[in-house]
Amino acid sequence: MNIEENKLQMPNYSPSLKRKRLFNELDQHEKVSLLLVTGDSGYGKTMLISSYICEKRIPAVWYQLGSSDRYAHIFLSYVKTGISRQLGIDHSPQILEAEEVDSELATIVSILADRKEPLLLVFDDYQLVDSSPEIEPIINELIHTSPAVTVIIISRGLPRLPIAKLKVERKYKELTTADLAFTLDETCRFFNEMNQLNLENQEVQFIFERTEGWIASYQLILGVIAKMNVKERLSLWSTFPYVQDIYDYLSVEVLQAQPEEVKHFLYKTSLLTELDPVVIDEFLGIDYSEKILSRLLTQHLFVYRDQQGMIRYHRLFRQYLYQNYKNKIKNDYMKEHLRLATIYEERYQLINSFAHYTIGKDYLKAAKVMGLIRDLYNPVESMLFLDGWLEEISAGDSFANNTLFLIRCVPLATLKELTTLFEENISLLRKKKNELWLCNLQHRLATIYLMRGDIVKAKQLFSDSLKGSEQFHDHAMSALNLILLAEIYRYLRKDEEAIEHVRKAVFISERYKIKHTQIHALDTLATIYLDKEKVDKAAPYIQLALNIAKEHDKSSLTFIYTTMGRLYSVKNDGTKAIEWGEKAVSLAESFNNDFDNGWSKHELGKSYLKSKKFEEAKRCFEQASEAFSLFTHYQCMVEISLYHLYTVIGDKAQAAKTYSEIKNTCEKYDFYWLLDGSKPKAKVKNLKERPKQLTIHTLGNFNVCYENKPITIKRQSSLRLLQFFITHRNKKIEKDMIIDTVFSDGSLSTIDNHFNVSLSVLRKTLEPNLKSGVHSRFIKRFGNQYLFDTTDVDLDIETFMTLTKKGDDADINNLEEAVKLFRGDYFEEYPYEAMLENERERLRVLFVKTSQTLAQHYFEQNHYKKCFEYFERILDKDPYQEDIYFDYLEMLLKKNLVTKATKVASDMKQFFTNEMGISVNDQIENIFSKFSVQMHG
Incomplete structure (x- = not known):
């Protein structure tokens, strides 16, 4: 047998990206005897070492291993040939006899022992010989020859070598998958500097986060997008990671090399985001999943331990497995999610259980689990966790399918806190110009605003989200944005715009077979026609929505039943209207969330009222009003129904009182569309027309006026407190956070006293007639939280923000007024x-x-x-x-x-x-x- 020359040739990957970060790590080779480079397939192990050797021009022997090299005499033949050539020793390249191994190894060790200059012995694809008992002793001898010699092993898995002593002596170094993965900066340099693609920052960020720095995917992505323009690339990102080249690579290089038992394990466990061996054993009916996971970790098969020690798949690999498995078992994948949900519920891992019930579309059980979550966990943390967790579990499916259900499950008291957190994240994404994630977050926040009754903000955010979802071809999100915009236009009595938007949503839903949004769009379209009492047009839409919902989305049946009740009410069939309304209420009560309860009971109450069942109507309206206690807009709609009830039964005193409450609510929140000149008959004036007692200017020179008289805030700490409150206006802020920011020096008792005095002085200064701090209109306290309420404050930055709003209501005159208002930087005197x-x-x-x-x-x-x-x-x-x-x-x-x-x-x-x-x-x-x-x- 002859020496195969190509096995001793170092690969040349020029040009390649110079990885300074890793080169600095490799520079330590002179201090170590063994350098181990391990990682999953496609992480550039070979490229890194060969490019480093070429760059640094270090003498090296390169040995590309194959399965035949597992025999000692063959292995040593190549090692001897490579060393002889590198050191200029006369040598006839030939395969040694098996009995010559010991003497030849002693000769090689003797040659290397005299080596004073650095020499690298590189063994690539070491996993192919690792199982051979003949190779380990040879490697051990080579490692301990001379301080100038460094053995570099490149392998997909950890080799079976005794390295504990080397670690103790600090003569061992290892680079793993985590080290090899491209960083965000390297990602940018690869595409934009090395390959001159000029990708936008958000695209680079998207590639980095979705691939987790997997280098092979970069080459495959590059081949696809090299000649694409921006618009074509955006279309690709919307379907990523469904890039055939990536899936082919994972199939050929990774999956096909595994035995059937491992393939089965990989497919089934791709439904899990956390690879917990106890859960897997129960799910698969086995008792050895821990051994399989250990093997996968050792072999670096796209599996890793996160910072909490939990084993996970790399994202792209899991998405590949998940989608393949989903296609393989069709709709049965939902049954698998439901099995996992039950396992997690029995183990009291409730967030995992809720997520899998939701993906499996058992919304009733999901809602019951959510009830337990509300009782046990911090509500804000659990909602934010679920917001990303559902998307992670469904591995690439559009989260638009579950958005409304998730928001409906949110405890009422949590909505305001979530609003603040979402606003901060949106602001951060805008600052980073990260539009790929922005439209999803805008949609979440818009949904919360809609349910809370802030229609104007919701409309703007839905419009912004629609632009983003259309740009990135997220069809499910686009349809849902169109539907909810239609809902808003319906509230605003703009029926033509509402119908136009919802018809677009129907078209998208049918074209791309998105059942969830199709149901919602048909229901909304039927509702718009029922507003006009066009029964013949509404009936086929709501019937079709009912048929689809029964098969594909039972969580929407509460709303479908409610609309069916409206249909029969408009047809003057009171019996059937009440029958459908009671079905909707029964289902809503089983889901046990406030929004569904309020929605269904309000509509049932209207059916009772029309059938002159006044006591039943009153009871439904009161229950709906209570359920909508934090959904101000919807609660106000219920109050209007109550006003109609009192008017019909002739209770003038109660009608007048209710109307007064409606009017106050509409004035406070500017719900002008709820009072349109008919029933109740009073056009509500815009609150902005009324002068406000407190005026604060912060743009340019700072000044405060109370009833047009200038105010001086003499106490410096009170002034800083006001600056903090204005900066964080209309948000509940923990007292500790205020103190940490405004009062940083002194003991705890001194600081607390300083805070109380400064707050008292500030309140008295802003409201000279204030008798007690608890009655302050501006600085309100909620337990251990404080809020600066600008409802009754003429604050220039609030006006500036309102005037600069864009969208359908943007006005050049408003923008000009805003620019005039900007007399200087915010608190310019305090730079x-x-x-x-x-x-x-x-x-x-x-x-x-x-x-x-x-x-x-x-x-x-x-x-x-x-x-x-x-x-x-x-x-x-x-x-x-x-x-x-x-x-x-x-x-x-x-x-x-x-x-x-x-x-x-x-x-x-x-x-x-x-x-x-x-x-x-x-x-x-x-x-x-x-x-x-x-x-x-």
């Missing part, structure tokens, strides 16, 4: 107050964007003077805006105003060079050359 920095930056960015919008508007209207004035105003307020300079220059050059453009370019050069030490000459010259214009001077 070094750290707690104000984030809000100051947020408002400044909004001012810049608003001014840009106005500049663009006036440019398009050919009002160039006004356009350029807005650019000048931006640069006057914030001269660090590099992009603004470039936009300004382009608009000037488009109108051939070269002299003015030259002046702006000169100012920019001077500012960026002198103030920041940054040269912008090349960018400026590129802009001028684009318009074939030479700069003057």
